[in-house]
Amino acid sequence: MTSSPTPERPFGDIALCLSGGGYRAAAFHLGTLDMLDDLGLLSDVRLLSTVSGGTIIGIAYAVWKTEGQSFAQFYTDFYAFLNHTNVVQQALAGLYDVAETSAARHLSLIRAAARTYADALVGERRFGLLLNQVGTHFTELIFNATEFRIGNAFRFRASQNRRAVIGNGNFRISRPVAEQIRLADIMAASSCFPAAFEPIRFPDDFQWDNLDDVRRELQSGFQDEGEQPVCVPLMDGGIYDNQGLDSAKMADDVDDPDFDLFIVSDSNQRDDAVLDFPVERRRGWLPLRHVARLLRLVLVLCLTSAVAVVMQYECTVRASGMSLLDYVRLHPYELIFAYAIPFLLAVTVGLGLTWVRWLVRRVQKVHVVGADFALWPVVKDLTVPDLLEMLKGRFSSLTALASTVFMKRIRSLLLQYVITNPKRRERLAFNVLYEILLSHPKLEAQDAAFKPSAQLREVVEGAEAMPTTLWFPRESDLRTLIVCGQATLCFNILKYLRDKQEDALQDPCSAVSQMYQRARDRWLALQRDAYCLLDRNRL
Numbered sequence: 001m002t003s004s005p006t007p008e009r010p011f012g013d014i015a016l017c018l019s020g021g022g023y024r025a026a027a028f029h030l031g032t033l034d035m036l037d038d039l040g041l042l043s044d045v046r047l048l049s050t051v052s053g054g055t056i057i058g059i060a061y062a063v064w065k066t067e068g069q070s071f072a073q074f075y076t077d078f079y080a081f082l083n084h085t086n087v088v089q090q091a092l093a094g095l096y097d098v099a100e101t102s103a104a105r106h107l108s109l110i111r112a113a114a115r116t117y118a119d120a121l122v123g124e125r126r127f128g129l130l131l132n133q134v135g136t137h138f139t140e141l142i143f144n145a146t147e148f149r150i151g152n153a154f155r156f157r158a159s160q161n162r163r164a165v166i167g168n169g170n171f172r173i174s175r176p177v178a179e180q181i182r183l184a185d186i187m188a189a190s191s192c193f194p195a196a197f198e199p200i201r202f203p204d205d206f207q208w209d210n211l212d213d214v215r216r217e218l219q220s221g222f223q224d225e226g227e228q229p230v231c232v233p234l235m236d237g238g239i240y241d242n243q244g245l246d247s248a249k250m251a252d253d254v255d256d257p258d259f260d261l262f263i264v265s266d267s268n269q270r271d272d273a274v275l276d277f278p279v280e281r282r283r284g285w286l287p288l289r290h291v292a293r294l295l296r297l298v299l300v301l302c303l304t305s306a307v308a309v310v311m312q313y314e315c316t317v318r319a320s321g322m323s324l325l326d327y328v329r330l331h332p333y334e335l336i337f338a339y340a341i342p343f344l345l346a347v348t349v350g351l352g353l354t355w356v357r358w359l360v361r362r363v364q365k366v367h368v369v370g371a372d373f374a375l376w377p378v379v380k381d382l383t384v385p386d387l388l389e390m391l392k393g394r395f396s397s398l399t400a401l402a403s404t405v406f407m408k409r410i411r412s413l414l415l416q417y418v419i420t421n422p423k424r425r426e427r428l429a430f431n432v433l434y435e436i437l438l439s440h441p442k443l444e445a446q447d448a449a450f451k452p453s454a455q456l457r458e459v460v461e462g463a464e465a466m467p468t469t470l471w472f473p474r475e476s477d478l479r480t481l482i483v484c485g486q487a488t489l490c491f492n493i494l495k496y497l498r499d500k501q502e503d504a505l506q507d508p509c510s511a512v513s514q515m516y517q518r519a520r521d522r523w524l525a526l527q528r529d530a531y532c533l534l535d536r537n538r539l
Contacts, residue, residue, distance in 0.1 A: 020052025031485020128179030
């Protein structure tokens with residue numbers, strides 16, 4: 001049952017969803033958590049459902065909270081992590097370090113990223129830390145990934161409900177195995193977004209003390225008909241639901257709700273012109289068929305040069321009247337620089353071009369929708385800039401489909417499903433990154449203070465323009481996103497109270513009225529100086 005609001009807990013128990021979006025999301029959510037703490041609401045958060053960048057901060061916050069650290073300490077540590085850790089750069093630097101405790105030996109950028117999360121943020125802590133403490137600070141912790149083969153949700157879930165599924169209906173993870181899962185690997189699985197990382201396979205790409213014991217403990221689904229081990233490819237939780245709202249809804253019974261308020265913190269960008277290519281004239285003048293002829297000519301010249309160098313060396317030795325060994329002993333530098341290096345260079349380039357020609361001949365045909373097409377007749381008249389532009393368009397469309405179009409469609413379907421239930425609709429507050437930039441004539445008519453200052457609008461515009469990355473090139477980008485999270489959460493709390501708690505606002509002594517006044521005071525302070533609350537939690 002939901003708890004009764006009090007002046008100290010005006011919303012009772014809160015369910016908080018943290019969306020995906022890389023470091024943009026993590027920094028925006030850090031501002032959201034900071035404002036919740038400033039308003040005295042963070043301690044009321046009893047459910048966390050997180051995705052991708054939201055999982056990075058969600059796991060870190062859950063660990064700090066479980067281990068009894070103050071929010072100020074968490075804020076300082078996580079700020080430093082975001083400011084100083086380039087996950088992709090560090091993962092690339094450690095790409096060839098294969099952990100002995102992993103079954104896999106192939107190169108994997110996502111495994112290297114998991115190692116970065118462990119080294120820079122959560123160490124070797126295991127999921128058992130949160131599983132065994134659930135109920136103390138949180139009743140539900142759900143870190144969302146996607147089972148990549150069929151696009152089904154895959155949840156790393158710590159719940160008071162002992163029947164709660166860890167994994168999904170097809171692949172259930174037993175509690176003894178779940179307790180051994182490294183938190184850094186959960187971060188990697190949840191933030192493994194397409195076009196940047198390959199899938200991370202459970203359990204083989206995860207780090208274990210003893211993988212054989214883990215395989216024996218795994219429940220149904222992890223063996224094929226021949227009783228051979230089966231790996232489950234996992235990717236970014238945003239492929240299934242980028243807000244984490246579906247998991248929060250699953251954990252809440254509408255007829256007997258556990259949570260009085262759902263806050264959905266969403267760092268999504270509007271990005272309506274995702275593939276708005278400018279109309280450009282064809283560029284370049286050298287078609288690929290001429291490039292191929294030039295490369296063939298270079299290949300012939302390389303091979304001819306190699307033969308010519310050998311012949312010239314033979315003539316030189318013969319003209320000197322010395323034996324081959326005597327000539328080498330008396331003229332070593334001439335041998336190296338006049339003959340050996342040109343010969344090796346010509347042979348290397350020739351072999352390289354031969355290898356490229358062999359690769360190209362292997363893809364003479366492409367298989368599309370059940371038919372084979374000859375590739376060379378199609379592309380031979382393209383110029384190199386034309387080819388690069390076409391490849392860019394196809395890669396961009398695939399990336400947009402995975403990261404924007406598909407996610408927007410899933411978000412729309414899920415929201416329609418959630419808000420059709422009036423009980424849940426009245427308990428939903430959306431904290432969308434660009435909310436302050438939208439028009440709110442009704443709210444501004446009720447209270448002119450709702451109109452954001454020019455500085456606040458500039459902050460939000462800057463935050464929305466930031467791409468989905470796992471690094472910050474400048475500390476100012478991090479600070480902008482944190483301020484955006486603070487201001488947006490404050491604004492949306494005020495908006496929620498105005499829209500859905502208007503009757504309670506009529507009583508100035510009510511818990512809702514007191515919260516409204518507290519949030520309004522913070523909003524007015526942000527109006528005067530958007531950065532005024534930024535560093536108060538820095539130790």
